[in-house]
Amino acid sequence: MTGRRLSLLLFAALAACGRSPEAPPQHREARPAAAVSLPPVDVAPEIAAFYAARGNRPLWVTSAGVRPGADRAAALLAHAADHGLDGARYGAAEVAAALAGARSGDPAALARAELLLSRGFTMFVRDLRTPRVNPMLQAEEGLAPRAPAPRALLEMLAAAPSLGEGVAAATRMNPLYGALQRGYARWRTAPHPAQEQARALLNLDRARAIPADAPRYVIVDLASARLWTVExxxxxxxxxxxxxxxxxxxxxxxxxxxxxxxNPYWNMPPDLARERARRVLKQGSGFLAAGGFQVLSDWGETARPVPLGAVNWRAAAAGAEALRIRQLPGASNVMGRIKFMMPNRLGIYLHDFPDKSLFTRDDRRLSSGCVRLADAAALARWLFRGAPPRPEGSTPEQRVDLPEAVPVYLTYVTALPGEKGLDLRPDPYGLDATRIALSDRKRSRSG
Structure with a gap:
């Protein structure tokens, strides 16, 4: 359906409301004396389908004027820059002007305001709810944020208890994004170097990669080496x-x-196993036995222990022979007493750790990739809803399924709310610098 055709249908619907003898007094009082000629508004087919399905009844306006929820939506477009977004992309100024003109009650002006706001608001929600570039490896389907399709969004607004409540629900975000965005809205009022501005926007974009409507999940911030639960x-x-x-x-x-x-085992990574083999050549294998380590014949499930004296340590140290070293469960096991598993092809998981002194350090970039927990018992209580599992004896590798799968988001936050709105923090992995340099190269090639 063309924009002109839909505008005319909405115009007719609004004009009919104004002429209806059953219309409330306030509607009759607002009836326009004459229509003005306004350009049509082109909208996506999904938006046109929304109006067709409801007999071209408007959502944002009535024959009496503009609904309060429309003003709320228009204000969000006008302040899109507070989210690091470009209000011009959503026609913010055009929407504001159209709403001002619609307050006269003229059906053509009302129809134009209606369509401009539907088009602009659906685009805004899509950009708000999804990152420009999702930096996260998605281990499973359904974990990436998804903005509702335009028609579904408009139908949700129409079904809400009030239009204002619908607008609030459509733009509700996760707590991390909310905190960063409020800080950014204050921070951006002062001038900042281009690189700092780019870093702030990167952080907003990473926060958008966490869905707004997940009821229960875990966030791990790799930059500050901290974990939060959200429910x-x-x-x-x-x-x-x-x-x-x-x-x-x-x-x-x-x-x-x-x-x-x-009671997990710890399977030593191959690079560490080679390092241990070199250590054995220098001082013998006694430290392995004392630490509860054993060498296994292979990486299969039926692997058998190999006597330490029968291992070709020289070949293993040189990398000429594969070496599997496993640590038995116990107080000194690198996995601690419990580990929490999540499907992914990189073998990353969360686990307990016996040496608690590491968690007192400021720089806690110390592992081989997995996430070590200062208080694994506390996370177990939360994940198992207050009833954490207890091991049945000393049997190794006892699996206990969670009551329900819990999403976990490993993100990277280098901006935190502060006195001036945002405080930019160190970039320990250099991800900010890498991403900004990549964007600069793309701009220079296209320019």
Missing amino acids: NGRVGGPMRVVVGKPGMKTPLMASRLTYAVL
């Missing part, structure tokens, strides 16, 4: 964690925690 908008934490060292960075990732493992 129905309530934030718990933070908990200190240890993340990947600079050469073995923990990836930005979205997955689901699905089960816990009690």
